[in-house]
Amino acid sequence: MVVCNPMTNESQDSFIRVKDITKIYDMGDSVVEALVGVSLEIEQGTYVAIMGPSGSGKTTFLDILGCLSRPTSGEYWLKGQKVSDFSEARLAQLRNHEIGFVFQNFNLLPRASALGNVELPLLYDGVPRRERVRRARESLEAVGLGDRAHHRPNEMSGGQRQRVAIARALVNQPSIVFADEPTGNLDSRSGESIMMLFNELHAQGKTIVMVTHEPDIAQHAERVISFKDGLAVKDVWQRKRENQS
């Protein structure tokens, strides 16, 4: 196990680099500081787990990394672009092209088929229908659900739903996949197979950032960052990446 300080090898062209990120929620009569100044870097192809008790700010941090929300202050660089300055429309485009998101509660459209759900990112990317369907099918096949394309979410098991969500996250070939407790609503067997899927993605070279509070799940990651009270308090490399010496 190697403990390292993320600030020591700072570089402009890191895949993900955040600096002094804060997120403050103004609740009217009180102010909640979800993040109080997080700085770290993530290299391309790394499999990162973010751990911490609830209220530690790990989910807020993931939302910011996933461009679902903006930091109150601080800088966020993704692939050399200063994302924290992006307009909302450019953030949407970034979510569409570069980012795949997987949630604890799957977040599928209940009335759309598996195929319809997986097509969604391509729809907003302006991909023509025929190609959209083809790519969505491929993506479903890749997660082992080629025969379930026309089933609706309520006709599928939790594990299958999460596979559909992963297929959707991957369909536009993003470079990073963010996952928020992806196995939290699954039984251990389905959870395990979902984790295998993430391992495969990692092996294919995707960058994965996963929020979890289960140490078993975090075992799969190369690097574990622990949050507490809005700060990254611990950053542990569990094993070196295969392509590093």
Next chain:
Amino acid sequence: MNGIEYFLTALRSIGQNKVRAILTTLGVIIGVMSVILLIALGESAQAYVEREFAIMGSNVLIITPGRQETTGMFPISAGAHRKLTYDIAKSIKRKASGVTGVASNCIGLAAVKFRTRERHVLLIGTTPDFEGVRQLYTQIGRFVSQKDVELNNKVCVIGTTVKRELFGDQQALYETVSINSCKHMIVGILEERGMALGIDLGDLVIVPLPSAQQMFNMEGVGEILVGARSQEDIPIASAAIKRIIKSAHDNNEDFTITDQDGMLKTFSRIFDMLRLMLTGIASISLLVGGIGIMNIMLVSVRERTREVGVRKAVGATRTDVAMQFLIEAVTLSVIGGLIGLSLGAFGAFVIHFLYPNLPIGISMWAALMAFFFSLGVGVFFGVYPAVKAASVDPVVALRYE
């Protein structure tokens, strides 16, 4: 995402909740239906009146003695003025251009008696041109001839109602009836014409002008009817007539020329007013329908917060989301408009079935107006919910329970 995709997404979304979609758009359905029906009824009433006028003869100018500031209604004579005469009528026919016929009339009520049966009818003393100008032809026998007028023949032409009442099934032609105790021979029977503006065109008796003048003890003529060759000839004929009579009347304009067109225009104005009013009232229901759509769309935005979050998470922009909801509202509204249009058309059909006399139909402009109005309602009332949907925060939406 392009327009077609937005539209397909909207259709899918509407199709997923058909009952609610119908209920949502019910207001628009009823609104458009009532607008369509009321316009159709207004137009049919107008067409009905126009047809009635046409029965009375088209392109007719009516000259009456006495100056009247006309706005198109039947003139009421007042004050001192010269009488109109048969001679003037003759000179109009001779000199005025664009004129097809001139009839000099003397009109009053008279008692017609055949043996023991008696009937009070409208008596028209006239000249042969009346037939063509009023387009009231005989079915049996002949009309009053020029000779009848010149020789003061005691002949008459009777309407079908008079014939039926006095003679029943018996032969009436060449029988003698006494009109105000003066014997006249029936030389013709008018064709069946029914009612025009409440006047039974079968309940009248026509005699040569001199005969009526004697009966009513009148020297001049009550009115001169002039038939113009066409609609375009009316102003020309009218000017010529004015010139001719003025020169005969020492340049005094102590007479009035009314054209049927003018009267028709007055009616049209009244109908336009009425239609505007009815349409206005019906539009209020359309407005209420629009508010209904907005209401449901707002509920829908709340309900579908998570959907919006999902769409945003995978790359939908604010515009994408706003367009989706806006187009959904517009689609709902337009579907409602089309349903309302069909129901309105069906209603018109039913009315036509119940009252075959009423010329009712859906005009193109009413259909187009209904379509674009419902489109407008959809856009107007869809914008606010769409903006609300677009401003949903994905972070909140995605973890919304």
